Amino acid sequence: VWLAVYDLTHRCATIENVTSVLIVDDHPSFRASARALLEAEGFDVIGEAADGESALQAAHRLHPDVVLLDVQLPDRTGFEVAALLTGNGSRVNVVLVSSRDCCDYGPLVEESGANGFVPKAELSGARIAALLR
Amino acid sequence: MSANDSGLDELRRNEARLQALLDAIPDLMIRFDRDGTYTDITGNTSGLVRSREEMIGGNVRDFLPQHVVDRVMSCAERAIASKSTQTLEYELDVGGERRLFEARMTPSSGDEIVSIVRDITPAHRLERELAERLREVQHEQAFTRTVVNTAPIVLLLCDEDGAIIRFNDTAERLTGYPDDERVWGRLVSQVFVHPEDSAAFDTAVQRVKPGRLPEEIECRWLTKTGEELIMDCTINHVLDGQGLHRRIVAGLDVTERERARLEVVRQRDLLGVVARATPNLLFVAEPDGRIAWEGVNPAFEAVTGHDDKSACGREFWELVVAPEQIDAVRVEFDASVESGEVHPFSAELVTQAGERRTIDWTSRPLVGLDSRTKQLLCGVDVTERERHLQEIRASRARLVEAQDAERRRLERNLHDGAQQRLVSLSLALRLAQAKLAADPEGAGDILGAAGDELTLALAELRELARGIHPAMLTDRGLGAAVESLATRAPVPIEVTAMPDERLPAPVEAAAFYVISEALANIGKYAQASVARISVTSVDGHAVVEIADDGVGGADLGRGTGLRGLVDRVEALDGRLEVESPVGEGTRIVAEIPWNR
Numbered sequence: 001v002w003l004a005v006y007d008l009t010h011r012c013a014t015i016e017n018v019t020s021v022l023i024v025d026d027h028p029s030f031r032a033s034a035r036a037l038l039e040a041e042g043f044d045v046i047g048e049a050a051d052g053e054s055a056l057q058a059a060h061r062l063h064p065d066v067v068l069l070d071v072q073l074p075d076r077t078g079f080e081v082a083a084l085l086t087g088n089g090s091r092v093n094v095v096l097v098s099s100r101d102c103c104d105y106g107p108l109v110e111e112s113g114a115n116g117f118v119p120k121a122e123l124s125g126a127r128i129a130a131l132l133r
Numbered sequence: 134m135s136a137n138d139s140g141l142d143e144l145r146r147n148e149a150r151l152q153a154l155l156d157a158i159p160d161l162m163i164r165f166d167r168d169g170t171y172t173d174i175t176g177n178t179s180g181l182v183r184s185r186e187e188m189i190g191g192n193v194r195d196f197l198p199q200h201v202v203d204r205v206m207s208c209a210e211r212a213i214a215s216k217s218t219q220t221l222e223y224e225l226d227v228g229g230e231r232r233l234f235e236a237r238m239t240p241s242s243g244d245e246i247v248s249i250v251r252d253i254t255p256a257h258r259l260e261r262e263l264a265e266r267l268r269e270v271q272h273e274q275a276f277t278r279t280v281v282n283t284a285p286i287v288l289l290l291c292d293e294d295g296a297i298i299r300f301n302d303t304a305e306r307l308t309g310y311p312d313d314e315r316v317w318g319r320l321v322s323q324v325f326v327h328p329e330d331s332a333a334f335d336t337a338v339q340r341v342k343p344g345r346l347p348e349e350i351e352c353r354w355l356t357k358t359g360e361e362l363i364m365d366c367t368i369n370h371v372l373d374g375q376g377l378h379r380r381i382v383a384g385l386d387v388t389e390r391e392r393a394r395l396e397v398v399r400q401r402d403l404l405g406v407v408a409r410a411t412p413n414l415l416f417v418a419e420p421d422g423r424i425a426w427e428g429v430n431p432a433f434e435a436v437t438g439h440d441d442k443s444a445c446g447r448e449f450w451e452l453v454v455a456p457e458q459i460d461a462v463r464v465e466f467d468a469s470v471e472s473g474e475v476h477p478f479s480a481e482l483v484t485q486a487g488e489r490r491t492i493d494w495t496s497r498p499l500v501g502l503d504s505r506t507k508q509l510l511c512g513v514d515v516t517e518r519e520r521h522l523q524e525i526r527a528s529r530a531r532l533v534e535a536q537d538a539e540r541r542r543l544e545r546n547l548h549d550g551a552q553q554r555l556v557s558l559s560l561a562l563r564l565a566q567a568k569l570a571a572d573p574e575g576a577g578d579i580l581g582a583a584g585d586e587l588t589l590a591l592a593e594l595r596e597l598a599r600g601i602h603p604a605m606l607t608d609r610g611l612g613a614a615v616e617s618l619a620t621r622a623p624v625p626i627e628v629t630a631m632p633d634e635r636l637p638a639p640v641e642a643a644a645f646y647v648i649s650e651a652l653a654n655i656g657k658y659a660q661a662s663v664a665r666i667s668v669t670s671v672d673g674h675a676v677v678e679i680a681d682d683g684v685g686g687a688d689l690g691r692g693t694g695l696r697g698l699v700d701r702v703e704a705l706d707g708r709l710e711v712e713s714p715v716g717e718g719t720r721i722v723a724e725i726p727w728n729r
Binding site: 027041121 | 553556567
């Protein structure tokens with residue numbers, strides 16, 4: 001417990017300028033859990049979206065520092081949304097999440113323009129901070 | 134005239150008469166003494182070795198060869214001694230010709246012999262010729278008898294009514310009847326001919342007349358032991374040695390030949406029956422590919438629409454083979470002709486109606502009915518088989534696809550359901566853990582919510598497991614599993630029949646999924662108020678029936694659910710039918726064999 005707290009504190013110190021997060025996932029239970037966890041770790045969850053289209057709109061409207069983006073969305077894949085978000089020289093950080101393992105997706109994560117991938121069960125502020133530019 | 138004169142006159146008259154008599158005898162008369170001196174020679178002197186004048190007064194030893202002299206003098210001595218006539222035959226060369234003489238020697242006194250010599254050369258020659266002729270005739274007869282008795286042909290001599298006079302050894306050997314008085318006089322038709330053919334034989338005998346062509350008849354004969362023979366008979370008129378009108382019956386035993394012929398006919402008839410009955414396409418082709426005059430069989434006609442009339446003489450590839458395959462078929466056919474061996478190939482044909490059929494052909498050499506080597510082509514119509522194979526392949530593919538789809542569905546359900554809840558649970562636990570020291574109450578709330586999430590995750594996992602394979606079906610059988618389905622069904626369910634005993638597991642599983650899918654469809658589309666389910670076991674089949682009172686209109690061709698059920702049932706050699714007239718509900722019946 002101590003290590004975790006220490007780690008969280010340490011990481012939080014490193015991301016003090018990038019704390020706004022947009023959570024994109026079609027499962028409300030995950031969105032709620034992720035929001036609670038990240039807010040407890042000092043992140044500012046500024047919005048949620050349940051599909052790719054609304055995620056693009058929310059990102060355009062809210063300008064989050066980080067988009068926490070589920071790979072499987074009802075209307076399009078998280079890779080497509082990541083590519084759209086990071087295209088045209090955008091500086092937004094995208095962290096892909098999934099209940100599957102990263103190796104299930106091969107090179108798609110890297111090719112999408114996202115910062116990286118975190119399994120949902122291992123989600124934490126520290127894992128996100130480690131992937132930011 | 135004195136008495137002496139009168140007696141002398143009488144004596145002279147007697148001598149004259151005697152001389153006249155001697156002159157009248159056509160033979161040569163020689164008188165000679167006991168020592169061999171010729172005293173008189175009269176009569177036919179053409180047989181003398183010298184002139185009469187030269188010889189009279191001479192001795193036989195001066196004119197005749199020594200061996201003849203010895204025999205003449207010996208004969209003369211025997212005649213004198215016996216005072217009787219002795220006969221001697223001897224040969225002499227007279228005028229360069231060998232001649233035979235007969236001398237009859239009679240003693241005229243104690244010292245004189247009168248020998249009447251006759252030239253018997255012509256008579257002897259005639260006698261020898263006759264003897265020679267007789268021998269020839271005897272040889273001829275022996276030859277004829279041998280031929281008649283050894284020739285492999287039955288010869289019977291009979292009278293005009295057909296009564297037996299005699300017959301040859303061949304007839305004896307063949308029929309077992311000896312040629313003797315026990316059969317002489319009896320009708321040929323009664324002794325030898327089969328009773329069913331005897332009337333025809335008698336008629337043939339009666340038709341025989343002098344100067345007409347012989348009668349010919351093939352009829353059955355019976356041997357003495359009852360064995361049946363088939364005889365090819367020729368009956369002809371003949372005159373016998375006494376000039377009597379007879380009938381000669383010449384019969385050839387053709388039993389074996391006829392049996393062989395009948396066997397060939399039987400085999401040909403059998404082959405004909407087989408060719409007509411077989412469902413395979415048959416035809417005979419010339420080496421150049423034209424359909425021979427032997428033609429095509431009914432199966433060929435039934436499949437292609439071409440009969441002998443329209444097929445014979447035409448190249449079969451032009452007649453029936455699919456245009457794009459003609460060149461390949463010609464190559465295959467030429468190869469079969471060249472190899473002289475059975476040659477298989479496959480080709481599509483086009484019927485007269487334009488339908489395409491897939492045929493597996495074999496081409497093999499065949500000696501035709503006209504003794505020429507041709508090709509017999511036998512085709513097996515594999516169209517339906519190929520169609521079934523394609524259907525099976527498609528069914529397998531659909532089953533695999535359905536399995537894949539089911540796996541995808543399961544993975545999705547796991548991912549979207551229990552897995553998401555467990556992820557949330559994981560995050561909640563870590564959040565609670567982080568809050569435990571600073572905010573124990575908040576951590577407790579999080580843990581409580583996590584417990585609820587865990588309960589939901591477990592429920593979803595149970596439902597998923599049931600969907601993979603219901604434990605109820607495995608543990609308690611089809612009846613209990615269907616009852617369980619019925620309790621969760623969207624409409625009231627009546628289960629009207631269930632088998633008392635367990636069915637094989639694959640059959641129970643197939644029946645369960647048919648019912649499960651049918652109930653799912655009822656819930657989605659049927660708008661029914663009630664459904665009835667029955668499962669019965671009839672003649673080794675499980676008959677599954679699901680009927681509802683909904684809107685009907687279900688179609689096997691639409692969607693994958695019913696199609697998947699058909700595949701699953703057909704995979705067990707069963708069949709599934711759907712009756713679903715619009716507005717009259719839907720009835721699904723699956724028959725699944727369970728004692729395969």
